[in-house]
Every structure is written in C-alpha cells, then in structure tokens.
Amino acid sequence: MSTEQYGANPDRTAAGSVAEATAGEAGTVPAAAGTAAGVAGTAAGSVRGVGVSPGLAAGPVARLAAPAGEPAIARLAPDADLDAEAARVAGAAERVAGDLTAAAATVDGERRELLETTAQMAADPTLVRAAQQKVREHHLVPARAAWEAAGEVADQLRALGGYMAERARDVHDVRDRLIAVLTGAPMPGVPRRTDPFVLVAHDLAPADTALLDPTQVRGIVTAEGGPTSHTAILARALGIPAVVGAGDLAALTEGRQVLVDGGAGTVTLDPDDATVRRAAERAARVRTFDGAGRTADGHRVALLANVGDQAGAAAAAAAGAEGVGLFRTEFCFLDHTQEPSVEEQVAAYRPVLAAFPGRKVVVRTLDAGADKPLPFVTATEEANPALGVRGLRTARRAPEVLDHQLEAIAQAAGAEDAEVWVMAPMVATVAETEEFVAACSRRGLGMAGVMVEVPSAALLAGPILARAQFASIGTNDLTQYAMAADRLLGSLADLSDSWQPAVLRLIEATCRGGAQQARPVGVCGEAAADPALAVVLVGLGVSSLSMTPRALADVAAVLAATDLERCRELARVAVDAESAQDARDAVRAGLPVLAELGL
C-alpha cells in the first residue's frame, strides 16, 4: 500500500487529467466518450483515467485511508505514568483485534480467513509485550514503541522464511492499525460503511482488493495502476466498474457524488439525479450469455474463460463459457517448493477438464517466473526476471519438469472427455515452437500451440504457425514487451495499455500469420474482456476470446450487436490511430451499443 497522501501526487500519468468546470458548464468528458456513454454530458466536471472494468456506478466517494506512516521518535515526559502508557498499547491491540474479528464475522471464504489471520496477529501478545517494554524501559511514546516493536517482530518472521516470512505483512498491517488507534489517525484500509460507495485510492494493495465487497464498493478509482495491474484484473473478476491511472485525485473529496464509467475511463463529478438514475437503470440490466458467441451477422467467435483451478472452472461453466481458453496451471502450484508429482498434477487438472465435457480446454504449461516464481524451476537471482528464464524458457534448465507436466496433461486428458489443447507461454522463436510441438507429440498431445506474448513471435507468426496448431495472444505480456513497460508498474499505466496502436499492429501481424497457415488465433489476455477492444480483435481476425467469466455476457452482447464488417472497419480505425486514447475513443464513439448497455 502506498503511504503517499492522496492528491499529493504531482506527476500525473499522461492518461490522467482533471478538469473541473464551473457549475452549469458542460462536462469535460471528450465528445466521443461522452456521446458513447451518453450519461456524462450534464455534469459539472470530470476526472479522466483508464477504464479497466466496464460498467457504470454512482455513489459518494470514500477515500482509502493511507497508513499514518512512521511516528517521530518522541519520549514521554519524565513524570509520565509509564504503566498507564503501556496499558494504552494493550488497549489499542484489543480494539484492533476486536474490530477485525467483528469484520471477519460479516464475510466468508478467503476474505474471512484474511481478516481472522490479521486479528490473531493483533491478539498475539508478542508484539504488545515488545512495545510495552519500549514504553517502560526507553520511555518511548506508545505509537513509536509500537512502530519499533513491529519492525523487530517482522524482521524475526522474515528471518524464519517461508510461510512465517509472509506473516511480516500482517505485522505491518496490525502496526498501522495500532498507530491509528494510538494517534487518532483514520484507520487505514478500505472503509467499512453501511451504505455503498465509490472507493478512491492512490493505489490498492492486493489484499485491499481481495477484500472488496462488490455490494459495498460500487466503483473504484485509483491514481496509479494500469489495465493489467492486479487492481484491474480483480475489479473485472468482481464485476466492479473501475478507472485506474487517473493521476491527480484532489477533486474526488470524501463524500462527493461521482459517476464512474469503467468503460470510457471517466469519473463525472456531481452528476445530476437524472444522470444517476439512467446509469442505475443501465447497470441493473442483467445480461446473460447464451453459450455461443457470434457477431450480429452470425460470424462465430468462441467465448471462453480464463481459469486457474477447479473453482474457477466451475464458475466459468456456470457463466456459460464455451470452454477454457487459458488454464493457468502454475496457479495450482504457487506454494510448492518441490516439483509436484505427476499424480498430483493429474489430480489438479482433471476437475478442470471435467467441468467441460466435450468442450475445448486449453491447458497452458507452467508459466513460472517474473511475478509468479516457482522455486523448483525459476532462478531467484536474475536482475530482470521478466526478461529472464520464465515460461517455456524454464525447460532449458529443467526439461524434465515440462516433460512430466505433458505426461500429466496427457493422463488427465485420457481420463476426461474435454477436448484438450496444450500451449506454451513466452515462445519467442520458430525453434522453440518446433521443440515444444515435438515434446507434446511424444506424449500424444496433438493440439499443440503457442502463446504470442513476445513481439518476435507476433512478427514470426507465419513460420511459427506452420509448426504449431494454433496461437493464443497473451496481450498482457505482449503489451509489456512491445511497450517496454513493466505490467505491474502503475506509473506507466498509459504505456501498459493494449489499445496502443503498436500492440494492435502486432496482433494484426499474428492474425495475418494465422490466416496464411489457416490456423486459429485467439486472445486470452485482459484485452479480450474489454467489450470495445473485443470488437477490434474480431475485426483483426481473432477467432476466440478468453476472459474472466464475469465479462462473457458483456462481450457477447456487444459482439451480437455488431456485424463483422463493422468490426473490421473499427479495427482499421484503431490500428491507424496514433495513440491508445485516440484508438479507444474512436472505437467507442463508433459503438453506440456500449452506451445502450451502460458499458
């Protein structure tokens, strides 16, 4: 979590801008987006960022309180009652533990576990005793004592490594809460309220986002973050409209009414009642997916789901996904220090295949490395892990791990009725393709393909697809590598945008290679979940789109309202644009259905 104060961030991203006009003036939403959204024209002003989770949401702003930060080294007065000051630390810990336990009781699943773990940490006497000792022996004020004691406890946990090291984050969370109680500062983290609100934050930590309750948090606006940031991915998975990379958030003051348009990337300030009503009506329309993606003129586009485990596969099947376009197998083994046995892998893969009998399931071999290290195949000492031995490249170091995985996939495929396709992440060359296809073939896996995530693979799509049966474009990494912008870095949100015309040209090149070899090209990166971008992808020649199950109905609805020729026209417009914003605005302006659907 960032400790920077809201609105104090002077270096706005290029994508972010704030424009507040005087009351009664027309809104500052660009004409294209304003027309497309159809709801922003009457507002007094707006904030612009990158729309990453489509939908409209209105409500009062609730700001995520940043931790108060490190208290100054201050000592108690010589005549202070040291026992009473020490007791304040224990009282604060009791209150923090109590609040967290009460909050845990209101939620379930993973969210409950997270809150209960932090509550236990607050109730653990180790931290309190260490802080009290500092009050009594060093006469530190309680807040400073809690800060220093937490630092020591966190260091001890880190030294133990593994699971215990991860608990250091909980100690910091408890520390920040103790300091809030002891100093009277606002409690850090997502506010808990009875009424729904629009959450406004400089940035969200993964745990903050995981804890969001979609019935409470109507919309999200962050200063930082890009389309592939964890905030964006989780907001889409939860179905919460979100605008990230908005830069200066000073206009979004606590309690101010706003309307978030997570498709257009705008936040309208003080929207009038009629605007809010129209937005609510549109947002309330429940769309379902009938299980067959197609354009208005009947051109088939398979709409598939991205999953990481059995529960994800069940949710995808329930949402009507036509199959699985990306099974991220590494998610099954992120906590493993040793290579999982073939039997263990078969047991992890079979339930995912079982959720889609007779349907396509594209299993991706382990994409270990960078932000998803797996200790049994990845090196930790690389200076640039995103450019290092990750994805298929780990087979250079540990070819047997890939071979065991292919054996497990083949066994799981043999035991279930799904139509199993296999693909490798991070393929860069024709030779890598040949080797992977041959390895699959030795295990009897005939449908072997590659992910196009590295620009070289996009440019070599013709010869690569002469060897591979199919390609699936990972737009998250393709954008990262084409734009040389770390996908996790919020400050480069404007570059980490799959609407960048250079990225679209690489997708076009991949589709050209697919057409030459008559091989299917799909997209399984986050771009597929953006209904407007999905239209562009289909126009470029993509034949399947794989996304978080929540996005299926929206993407299906927009495709169903757009014929193939229009998809092609809009793809041309996007590819010929000179900036990501121009491409997005022009395509959105050409798709009035987005406004009709509140996307």
Ligand code: PEP
């Ligand atoms: C991608 O890079 O677009 C992709 C789908 O893979 P991941 O997000 O798992 O890296």
Ligand code: MG
């Ligand atoms: Mg990737």
